[in-house]
Amino acid sequence: MNEWEWxxxxxxxxxxxxxxxxxxxQEDATVWREGARWxxxxxxxxxxxVHFRRSWCSLEVVGYKAVLRAVSDVWVQGxxxxxxxxxxxxxxxxxxxxxxxxxxxxxxxxxxxxxxxxGGDTIRDTRWGLVVSVLGYTRTPLxxxxxxxxxxVWLTGPVGxxxxxxxxxxxxHQDGRPVPLAEHISEILVAxxxxxxxxxxxxxxxxxxxxxxLPVRWHRWAARHAAAAIDISDGLxxxxxxxxxVNGVGAELDETALEPDETxxxxxxxxxxxxxxxxxxxxxxxxxxxxxxxxxxxxxxxxARRIGRVVAEPVGEIRLRTRDGRLVSLTxxxxxxxxxxxxxxxxxxxxxxxxxxxxxxxxxxxLGNPGPSGYGFVIRDAFGRVRHTESGYxxxxxNNVAEYTAxxxxxxxxxxxxxxxVEIRTDSELTVxxxxxxxxxxxxxxxxxxxxxxRLLSEFRTWRIVHVPREWNQxxxxxxxxxxxxxx
Numbered sequence: 336m337n338e339w340e341w342x343x344x345x346x347x348x349x350x351x352x353x354x355x356x357x358x359x360x361q362e363d364a365t366v367w368r369e370g371a372r373w374x375x376x377x378x379x380x381x382x383x384x385v386h387f388r389r390s391w392c393s394l395e396v397v398g399y400k401a402v403l404r405a406v407s408d409v410w411v412q413g414x415x416x417x418x419x420x421x422x423x424x425x426x427x428x429x430x431x432x433x434x435x436x437x438x439x440x441x442x443x444x445x446x447x448x449x450x451x452x453x454g455g456d457t458i459r460d461t462r463w464g465l466v467v468s469v470l471g472y473t474r475t476p477l478x479x480x481x482x483x484x485x486x487x488v489w490l491t492g493p494v495g496x497x498x499x500x501x502x503x504x505x506x507x508h509q510d511g512r513p514v515p516l517a518e519h520i521s522e523i524l525v526a527x528x529x530x531x532x533x534x535x536x537x538x539x540x541x542x543x544x545x546x547x548x549l550p551v552r553w554h555r556w557a558a559r560h561a562a563a564a565i566d567i568s569d570g571l572x573x574x575x576x577x578x579x580x581v582n583g584v585g586a587e588l589d590e591t592a593l594e595p596d597e598t599x600x601x602x603x604x605x606x607x608x609x610x611x612x613x614x615x616x617x618x619x620x621x622x623x624x625x626x627x628x629x630x631x632x633x634x635x636x637x638x639a640r641r642i643g644r645v646v647a648e649p650v651g652e653i654r655l656r657t658r659d660g661r662l663v664s665l666t667x668x669x670x671x672x673x674x675x676x677x678x679x680x681x682x683x684x685x686x687x688x689x690x691x692x693x694x695x696x697x698x699x700x701x702l703g704n705p706g707p708s709g710y711g712f713v714i715r716d717a718f719g720r721v722r723h724t725e726s727g728y729x730x731x732x733x734n735n736v737a738e739y740t741a742x743x744x745x746x747x748x749x750x751x752x753x754x755x756x757v758e759i760r761t762d763s764e765l766t767v768x769x770x771x772x773x774x775x776x777x778x779x780x781x782x783x784x785x786x787x788x789x790r791l792l793s794e795f796r797t798w799r800i801v802h803v804p805r806e807w808n809q810x811x812x813x814x815x816x817x818x819x820x821x822x823x
Contacts, residue, residue, distance in 0.1 A: 337674035339577065358478055361581045363408040363566065364469075366476045373476045375414035377469050379405035383426075383462040385672075391504045392517040394433055396545050397463065398440025403547055404568070405467035406448050407621050410551050411566040412478060413558030414471035416450040421467050424460035437463075448551075473558060481562035482582040482626040484647040490640045491550035491623040493543075494571050495595060495610070498617020500544030502606045503537060517541055529605070536598045547621040553636065560634075563626040570618040570669025572653060572773075578624060579645075585652045587662065588643035607758060609802050612771050618670045664775045692756040692797070693717060695745040698811035699737025699763070700819045708732040709818020710741035711811045714748060723748060726814035728821040738763045739784035741815060742770075746791040757792075759800040760808065767802040 346360040364377035381401040406416040595610040603610040694715040701708040714723040768774040
C-alpha cells in the first residue's frame with residue numbers, strides 16, 4: 336500500500352464533500368468558501384528521524400522549517416497564510432531552553448510569512464515532532480486540477496538540491512562529525528579537503544534542506560494565470576504524477592531543461608549519489624510545478640523554467656524527451672511514507688551497524704551492438720584495494736545485455752565473498768536509471784537480467800548504484816572489450 340491508495344480509500348469512505356468545500360482529498364489543502372473569500376486549511380507534520388535528525392541543525396532551525404513546510408501547502412493554492420496552530424511532542428530530554436529555541440524558529444517563520452501563532456498543544460513522547468495546522472485566505476484559489484493537453488509545465492525554482500543536502504548531512508552524521516552539523520560545514524570541508532570551488536555548492540545544498548525558499552511571490556500571479564499547481568515535497572516525478580492522475584493526462588519532460596550543472600554533479604559524485612536521481616526523486620525542495628494554459632506564454636519571474644508539456648496520453652505516464660529526440664518512460668518514484676522511501680537518495684533507513692561498502696566498477700561491450708559481446712569488472716574493498724578483476728565473452732548480444740551481465744557477474748562474486756555492502760559504478764546511464772526505478776525495462780531480453788540483478792541486490796544489507804563518466808571507468812571498459820574480442 337502507498338499514500339495515494341490510502342487517500343483514495345479514505346475518499347471513498349467519506350463520500351463527496353459538502354457544498355461549500357471545493358477541493359478533494361487529492362489536494363494539498365482543503366478549500367471552502369465563506370462569503371466573498373475562500374478559506375484554505377492544511378495540516379503538516381515534521382518528526383525526528385523521519386524528516387530530520389537532531390545532529391543536523393539547531394532546534395531553532397527545525398521550528399522554522401516546520402512552519403515553512405506547512406505554509407507551502409497554503410501558498411501553492413493561491414492563499415496567504417494567516418493563522419497557525421502547533422501541536423508539539425517533546426522527548427524526555429526536552430528542557431525549557433530546548434522548547435524556547437524551537438519556538439524561536441516557529442515564531443520567526445510566522446513573522447516572515449505574515450501569520451499569527453494562534454494556539455496548539457504539547458505532549459511528552461520519545462522524540463521531537465511538530466504538527467502544524469495553517470489557515471489562509473484568498474479570493475482566487477488554485478488547485479491541482481485544470482491541467483489539459485497542450486499546456487506547458489514550469490518549475491518555479493531549482494530541484495534536487497535538498498536531496499543532495501540530506502545526502503551530505505547523512506554522510507557527516509554517520510562519520511560522527513561535530514554537531515550541529517550545519518554549524519560546522521566550513522571546518523568539515525577543510526578537514527576533508529574539498530575543492531574550494533565546491534564549498535558554496537555544498538552550503539547551498541544544506542541550506543536547501545534546512546531553510547527552503549518558498550516561491551511566495553508566485554501565489555497571486557499563479558492564482559490568476561495558472562491552470563494547476565503542486566509543490567514538490569516528495570520528489571519531482573511523484574508529485575507531477577499525482578497532478579497528472581487527478582487530471583487524467585500525461586506529460587513529456589525536456590532533458591535539457593532539467594540537466595544539472597557540473598558543480599552539482601561533482602558534489603553528487605563525492606557523496607556517491609546520481610545527480611539525475613536527485614533531480615527526479617530528491618524531494619523536500621518546495622519549489623512548485625506550475626501548469627500554464629497555451630495562451631499564457633511565460634511567467635514574469637527570474638528562475639522560472641519550462642520543463643515540458645501536458646499530453647493527452649498515455650494517462651498518468653511521464654516521459655523524458657532526451658537530447659537525441661527519444662522518449663523514455665520514467666517511473667514516478669519518490670518519498671512515500673507508507674510504501675517506504677522508494678529508494679530516495681540520502682533518506683534510506685540507516686543500518687544499526689555501519690556497513691563497509693565494497694566497490695564494483697563494471698562495464699559491458701558489444702562490437703556492433705548487437706555483435707560479439709563481453710563483460711568486465713573490477714572489485715575494490717572498502718580501502719580501495721583491488722581484490723578481483725574479471726573479463727568474459729557472452730556471445731552475440733547488445734551493449735545493454737553486456738552492461739547487465741557485468742553487474743550480475745560482479746554481484747555474484749561479491750555475494751560469494753560474503754560482502755554485505757556494495758556500490759556499483761557504471762558509465763551506462765540507462766542501466767543506472769532502470770535499476771533505480773526511474774526508467775522502465777521494456778526489453779524482453781533485459782527483463783530477466785534486470786530481475787536477477789534486483790534479486791541479488793536485495794541480498795546485500797546496503798547497496799547503491801552510481802553513474803560515473805566513461806573516463807573514470809577505463810579499466811572495466813578495457814576488460815569488457817577484451818572479453819568481446821575473445822570470439823570476435
